[in-house]
Amino acid sequence: MSRGSSSVAVTLTKSLVFALATVLAMAALATTISNGTTTSGRTFTALFTDATSLNKGDDVRMAGVKIGTVQSIGLRHNDTAEVVFSASESAPMVKGTRAELRFRNLIGQRYIALEPGSPGGEALPSGYTFSLDETRPALDLTMLFNGFQPLFKFLDPEDVNNLSAQIIAVFQGEGATVESLLSSTASLTSTLADRDQVIGDLITNLNSVLEVVSQRTGMLDTTLVTLQRLVSGLAADRKTLGSTIEGMGELSESVTGLLQEGRQPLRRSIDSLGDLSENLAENDEALTEFLTTMPQKTDEIGRLATYGGWLNFYICSIDGRIPRPEGYYGDIGVDSPAGRCR
Numbered sequence: 001m002s003r004g005s006s007s008v009a010v011t012l013t014k015s016l017v018f019a020l021a022t023v024l025a026m027a028a029l030a031t032t033i034s035n036g037t038t039t040s041g042r043t044f045t046a047l048f049t050d051a052t053s054l055n056k057g058d059d060v061r062m063a064g065v066k067i068g069t070v071q072s073i074g075l076r077h078n079d080t081a082e083v084v085f086s087a088s089e090s091a092p093m094v095k096g097t098r099a100e101l102r103f104r105n106l107i108g109q110r111y112i113a114l115e116p117g118s119p120g121g122e123a124l125p126s127g128y129t130f131s132l133d134e135t136r137p138a139l140d141l142t143m144l145f146n147g148f149q150p151l152f153k154f155l156d157p158e159d160v161n162n163l164s165a166q167i168i169a170v171f172q173g174e175g176a177t178v179e180s181l182l183s184s185t186a187s188l189t190s191t192l193a194d195r196d197q198v199i200g201d202l203i204t205n206l207n208s209v210l211e212v213v214s215q216r217t218g219m220l221d222t223t224l225v226t227l228q229r230l231v232s233g234l235a236a237d238r239k240t241l242g243s244t245i246e247g248m249g250e251l252s253e254s255v256t257g258l259l260q261e262g263r264q265p266l267r268r269s270i271d272s273l274g275d276l277s278e279n280l281a282e283n284d285e286a287l288t289e290f291l292t293t294m295p296q297k298t299d300e301i302g303r304l305a306t307y308g309g310w311l312n313f314y315i316c317s318i319d320g321r322i323p324r325p326e327g328y329y330g331d332i333g334v335d336s337p338a339g340r341c342r
Helices: 003-033 141-147 157-172 178-194 196-215 217-236 238-282 284-304
Strands: 042-048 059-062 065-076 080-087 098-103 110-115 317-323 329-335
Touching: 059 080, 080 110, 157 178, 178 196, 196 217, 217 238, 238 284
Parallel strands: 059 110
Antiparallel strands: 042 080, 059 065, 065 080, 098 110, 317 329
16 A cells, blocks of 8 residues: 555544534534433422423432433423433432422522432332422522612622622623622621621610510410400490490480580570579678578478478467558557577
């Protein structure tokens, strides 16, 4: 074989080896990107309250090792996500295993993490369905960030804005470095340290309040129970209370009409009372004498009526005039000589 033929053969051999290696590398890369698995394994179903961002083909892992993939995602009863996934035969799927959704990376991709149950437990059959009590959705970052709002109130808004901008820049890959993010985090931590006294006082006061509440637990329970009974009683008697309020309204209207009708007579009575007061003021001496002698007179009158329902009188003298036909009025009279009349 000539030297030229040998060179062509060597070049052809190297080209074939390079092409084969390239094809194998591309196949491996495609398998990795597509989240594929070479084992069919068993099939299980998991129910989640929230399966947002979980897609078909995502990983199913146990102890950090990929053991299967997500086969399909559907909806059950309009309020529950139904996820069907595969798992290899070698994976220890036993009773007590929990299926949890976790974040795969910072851009929101997720995977199913299987937390194995007790070793030696009863094996789960293929097609087993994990109920809502055996699953847990991914962490709600919105709820997590909202939980930091009371803390953010004590922070400098400028530091918070800088930290937020650095985090967004890192997520978007727009030139921010991890060092600047750590620097902003350090500044935020320093601010928290500066407010250590305020946070400490807040926690101390809160502990005092909780201690007082704890000591008054019985009284608080009694108050709440009594208040609940009161509210329940008022709710049960709402018709009676409504009728009572309506009756009070009608009574108010009646009293108003009565006052309007009696206003003029009452005014005249008050005016007459004024005249009576003036008369009494002008004759105060006679009134004083009458009130002074009234007890003695009532005693004497009382003695006259002690014999029964009548009054006894003893006449000491009597005078009179009798007219005569001629028009002369003669005087008549008699005087008693009794000692009581002297």
